[in-house]
Amino acid sequence: MTGTDLPGELSAVSDQLAAAGGRSSAAVLKSYDDHLMRTFGPPKRVFVRGEGCYVWDADGRRHLDLLSGLAVNALGHAHPTVLSAITGQIATLGHVSNFFATPSQVALAERLDRMVTGGDAGARVFFANSGTEVNEAAFKITRLTGRTKIISTEGAFHGRSLGSLALTASEKYRKPFEPLPGDVEFIPYGDVAALEAAVDDRTAAVVLEPIQGENGVVEPPDGYLAAAREITSAAGALLWIDEIQTGMGRTGYWLESQRSGVVGDIVTVAKGLGNGFPIGACIATGPAADLLGPGSHGSTFGGNPVACIAGLAVISVIERDNLLTNVTEQGARLADAITAVDHPLIDHVRGRGLLRGVVLRKDRAQQITDAALDAGFIINAPRPNVLRIAPPLIITADQIDSFVQALPGFLDQGARA
Numbered sequence: 454m455t456g457t458d459l460p461g462e463l464s465a466v467s468d469q470l471a472a473a474g475g476r477s478s479a480a481v482l483k484s485y486d487d488h489l490m491r492t493f494g495p496p497k498r499v500f501v502r503g504e505g506c507y508v509w510d511a512d513g514r515r516h517l518d519l520l521s522g523l524a525v526n527a528l529g530h531a532h533p534t535v536l537s538a539i540t541g542q543i544a545t546l547g548h549v550s551n552f553f554a555t556p557s558q559v560a561l562a563e564r565l566d567r568m569v570t571g572g573d574a575g576a577r578v579f580f581a582n583s584g585t586e587v588n589e590a591a592f593k594i595t596r597l598t599g600r601t602k603i604i605s606t607e608g609a610f611h612g613r614s615l616g617s618l619a620l621t622a623s624e625k626y627r628k629p630f631e632p633l634p635g636d637v638e639f640i641p642y643g644d645v646a647a648l649e650a651a652v653d654d655r656t657a658a659v660v661l662e663p664i665q666g667e668n669g670v671v672e673p674p675d676g677y678l679a680a681a682r683e684i685t686s687a688a689g690a691l692l693w694i695d696e697i698q699t700g701m702g703r704t705g706y707w708l709e710s711q712r713s714g715v716v717g718d719i720v721t722v723a724k725g726l727g728n729g730f731p732i733g734a735c736i737a738t739g740p741a742a743d744l745l746g747p748g749s750h751g752s753t754f755g756g757n758p759v760a761c762i763a764g765l766a767v768i769s770v771i772e773r774d775n776l777l778t779n780v781t782e783q784g785a786r787l788a789d790a791i792t793a794v795d796h797p798l799i800d801h802v803r804g805r806g807l808l809r810g811v812v813l814r815k816d817r818a819q820q821i822t823d824a825a826l827d828a829g830f831i832i833n834a835p836r837p838n839v840l841r842i843a844p845p846l847i848i849t850a851d852q853i854d855s856f857v858q859a860l861p862g863f864l865d866q867g868a869r870a
């Protein structure tokens with residue numbers, strides 16, 4: 454089964470709609486090359502259908518998705534609860550603009566307030582459609598503190614807009630797009646002394662990922678977030694925690710910062726929140742919650758009822774099915790099993806829960822990722838010497854074992870390639 458065919462009534466609407474289905478992989482890739490901007494490099498597969506932790510390509514081959522659309526498909530593909538929440542909402546009311554409120558929007562805001570603050574600190578939420586956009590909102594909040602300086606870290610990734618690029622240290626990404634919004638200083642990640650030295654009474658905010666996902670799943674030393682909390686509070690600066698990749702249960706906590714008992718003044722989440730339906734949330738507590746006022750920010754689609762019901766459905770299923778426990782258990786199983794693989798290419802495994810990096814002794818991550826894909830396993834290579842594994846939170850022990858058993862073969866193939 455290839456699953457590329459659309460329902461007959463859609464195909465009857467127009468040739469273009471019919472053309473969205475029923476094409477071979479080669480035809481889709483040819484059209485992609487002709488019509489899409491080359492921001493991502495040539496795609497490696499054409500996928501047409503997903504269910505649980507598996508996706509099928511246009512040639513009918515099944516793949517175990519150990520990347521979750523980049524930490525997005527927390528409940529896997531075509532989850533029945535998310536599906537019925539989204540289809541029920543869109544069939545009832547799909548969009549109304551931000552002149553008006555909807556019940557699903559306020560229900561999700563209440564739930565995110567409870568997630569971040571425990572419910573008693575009175576957080577406020579700004580909804581948008583992606584991680585970058587909620588980081589943009591957070592950036593604008595910091596500008597309204599009366600201070601402008603932002604401290605970011607080397608290796609950080611906060612998105613691709615000009616604002617979020619200004620928070621990214623990499624010269625390679627920044628240079629072509631300068632001038633970027635200014636007054637951003639970069640310090641080494643995980644270094645408390647550098648934080649202490651950099652933060653002063655001119656600092657508006659410190660922005661941090663609890664684990665640097667794009668940088669190759671880099672963890673800070675124990676106590677780093679707690680120190681950042683103390684240092685920012687003492688200087689009257691905001692602590693802005695970017696949980697876009699680490700949040701929504703990915704590491705076994707709703708938010709990875711909760712492992713350290715730290716609450717940010719601003720917390721941004723996105724990726725896993727909508728299980729693939731685009732949504733992000735900027736959650737602010739304390740005085741930071743009241744800085745954006747009428748006219749200072751906005752979004753046409755942000756907070757629409759379909760995206761918000763998707764977020765509520767995801768959170769409800771994580772709760773109902775005790776998935777945080779599954780993340781902790783399967784994450785430990787994955788890390789222990791890979792650590793036990795005796796192979797000269799593996800140096801060590803890092804990360805938490807179901808956000809793991811396998812650090813290699815040689816720059817072979819892309820070749821190994823390609824070998825895994827050929828065998829029907831999706832992982833990626835955020836750095837030349839790091840494999841990233843971020844499966845759906847519903848992954849089972851058997852599925853993890855099937856990957857780990859096959860891994861030495863991929864390592865051998867990658868070493869030879």
Ligand SMILES: *Cc1c(COP(=O)(O)O)cnc(C)c1O
Nearest residue numbers: 583584585610611612695697698
């Ligand atoms: C992915 C990511 C972003 C950007 O999110 P988009 O939805 O791609 O705009 C920002 N910060 C972190 C930590 C991320 O992992």
